[in-house]
Amino acid sequence: MSFQRIAIIGLGLLGGSIGLAVREYLPGARTTGYDSNPATRLRAAGRALVDQVHDTAADAVREADLVIFCVPPGAMGDAAREIAAALPAAALVSDVGSCKQAIARALGEALPNHAIIPAHPVAGTENSGPDAGFATLFHNRWCIVTPPEPGDLVLLSKLVAFWEALGANVEIMDAQHHDLVLAVTSHLPHLIAYTIVGTASDLEDVTQSEVIKYSAGGFRDFTRIAASDPTMWRDVFLANRDAVLEMLQRFTEDLTALQRAIRVGDGKQLFDHFTRTRAIRRSIIAEGQDDARPDFGRADHDTA
Amino acid sequence: MSFQRIAIIGLGLLGGSIGLAVREYLPGARTTGYDSNPATRLRAAGRALVDQVHDTAADAVREADLVIFCVPPGAMGDAAREIAAALPAAALVSDVGSCKQAIARALGEALPNHAIIPAHPVAGTENSGPDAGFATLFHNRWCIVTPPEPGDLVLLSKLVAFWEALGANVEIMDAQHHDLVLAVTSHLPHLIAYTIVGTASDLEDVTQSEVIKYSAGGFRDFTRIAASDPTMWRDVFLANRDAVLEMLQRFTEDLTALQRAIRVGDGKQLFDHFTRTRAIRRSIIAEGQDDARPDFGRADHDTA
Numbered sequence: 001m002s003f004q005r006i007a008i009i010g011l012g013l014l015g016g017s018i019g020l021a022v023r024e025y026l027p028g029a030r031t032t033g034y035d036s037n038p039a040t041r042l043r044a045a046g047r048a049l050v051d052q053v054h055d056t057a058a059d060a061v062r063e064a065d066l067v068i069f070c071v072p073p074g075a076m077g078d079a080a081r082e083i084a085a086a087l088p089a090a091a092l093v094s095d096v097g098s099c100k101q102a103i104a105r106a107l108g109e110a111l112p113n114h115a116i117i118p119a120h121p122v123a124g125t126e127n128s129g130p131d132a133g134f135a136t137l138f139h140n141r142w143c144i145v146t147p148p149e150p151g152d153l154v155l156l157s158k159l160v161a162f163w164e165a166l167g168a169n170v171e172i173m174d175a176q177h178h179d180l181v182l183a184v185t186s187h188l189p190h191l192i193a194y195t196i197v198g199t200a201s202d203l204e205d206v207t208q209s210e211v212i213k214y215s216a217g218g219f220r221d222f223t224r225i226a227a228s229d230p231t232m233w234r235d236v237f238l239a240n241r242d243a244v245l246e247m248l249q250r251f252t253e254d255l256t257a258l259q260r261a262i263r264v265g266d267g268k269q270l271f272d273h274f275t276r277t278r279a280i281r282r283s284i285i286a287e288g289q290d291d292a293r294p295d296f297g298r299a300d301h302d303t304a
Numbered sequence: 305m306s307f308q309r310i311a312i313i314g315l316g317l318l319g320g321s322i323g324l325a326v327r328e329y330l331p332g333a334r335t336t337g338y339d340s341n342p343a344t345r346l347r348a349a350g351r352a353l354v355d356q357v358h359d360t361a362a363d364a365v366r367e368a369d370l371v372i373f374c375v376p377p378g379a380m381g382d383a384a385r386e387i388a389a390a391l392p393a394a395a396l397v398s399d400v401g402s403c404k405q406a407i408a409r410a411l412g413e414a415l416p417n418h419a420i421i422p423a424h425p426v427a428g429t430e431n432s433g434p435d436a437g438f439a440t441l442f443h444n445r446w447c448i449v450t451p452p453e454p455g456d457l458v459l460l461s462k463l464v465a466f467w468e469a470l471g472a473n474v475e476i477m478d479a480q481h482h483d484l485v486l487a488v489t490s491h492l493p494h495l496i497a498y499t500i501v502g503t504a505s506d507l508e509d510v511t512q513s514e515v516i517k518y519s520a521g522g523f524r525d526f527t528r529i530a531a532s533d534p535t536m537w538r539d540v541f542l543a544n545r546d547a548v549l550e551m552l553q554r555f556t557e558d559l560t561a562l563q564r565a566i567r568v569g570d571g572k573q574l575f576d577h578f579t580r581t582r583a584i585r586r587s588i589i590a591e592g593q594d595d596a597r598p599d600f601g602r603a604d605h606d607t608a
Binding site: 074098122123124126141142144171177180181182184185186187188189190191192193194195196197198199200201202203205206208210211212213214215216217218219220221222223224225226227228230231233234235237238241244245247248250251252254255258259262263265267270271273274275276277278280281282283284287289290 | 378402426427428430445446448475481484485486488489490491492493494495496497498499500501502503504505506507509510512514515516517518519520521522523524525526527528529530531532534535537538539541542545548549551552554555556558559562563566567569571574575577578579580581582584585586587588591593594
């Protein structure tokens, strides 16, 4: 019933975590892997992220019944073309990318005769590369699956079971809606974090050493996600351009309104806005999507 | 040599943490406290945040040699007027507010005959109130002291020693420069976090429940600081208006540039920007101002 030979193309944080999670939670399945970077392949073999690391993508997928692309969105098309000739006809093609419409198009063009069901585990850390992965990355995280219409329901249910076995909660969603939701919950926050970290490091009156020194006042929270993989994020913004620009427009309008409240000294508007945003934090904690300990339980904060 | 009778006005996160820290690290000193909210006074007495909680601010400071105002910036002037008649002439007046020029003015007007040395421990969590404090809040955090010119060097060195005893590293700084540095490392990040959390909760096409569900993609990092105390933050933005608006202007310019890069598909500009911001994160970790564990070591992330 479940997938037996899983090929992972791209052995960074996501690909490596999938490999480790399959070994931990689906011990019957065999994993193969490939990465275009030879140093990453070497390190992946060293950490045994998959059962076997191959020197070509084609070799990695030759016996696969599931292939998962874990490369940046802009590299999906080329990676899929590399395996087109070697991939068994019955194999399911999936991925873990953060924008689903563009990736579905790229994979579909490269592999027109294969079943393709894109997916996106909403999980990650600021670290990347073959040393970053761990088996529990997907625990209690959502995995959004965006099947095409009409789709193969047997393959869909196998893919859902696969992600559930790795600890994720699965949600089925339309690809277009996914791209809108992620634009606000992930892409816009990253863009803003990248911006403010850049702004802070370009000041003349405040030195970079002061910014770093006093970052505990709030700035450091932004630096975490602004340390994420640059290649992946470049590709995400280019691939999900329209939804990101739409959300950015709304954000800018709201920021302008608060800016005006500060300029004219409208304390009531500021207070009302700041009170409203507290409720969201409480819901995120209540649903287990974040850590309730103050400051995420950062070192030295013993509230006991 | 050191302060013996320390009065704390305002018994929330900061005031409560100072009280607990004095008991832990300066066991010879006696602490008194007052809060304008009777429920907070009751809870403060219950947690023994200070040795004695008083029902008026005047009673709390009657024997003090150091009084520390831990109230929102906009409440400093009124709080200082309340104690003016009762405060011993030799007592030093200080505070913990996040903007120093406006607070120095407010305290100076209310207490024209007392020595005043404002201070700002750059430490905190998203929680507030009398239950939020803990003795180790200031460990390995910076405390910026902004003495007036000319100042009393004996009192200054006693205040520095006080904060060092509580675990902080002390930096002496001009009040105007402090306000500029904090505008970028703390005030602007909070304003942006408050904005994006508001934007996300006002969408029509994406429900609030979806925003919460998929917040692990980056959004949740912003919600932490957007859960901070609304009264305090309203006051901070009003009190440090000019520096905040200046930083906001720069941020908006930088955001517009990245927005344009996305619109025209300039992947190189995006990649270069995103690469540059990684270095700052590394420096913050290296200087011990944040936690290097992925995702701050949030639950379930076992990389061992």
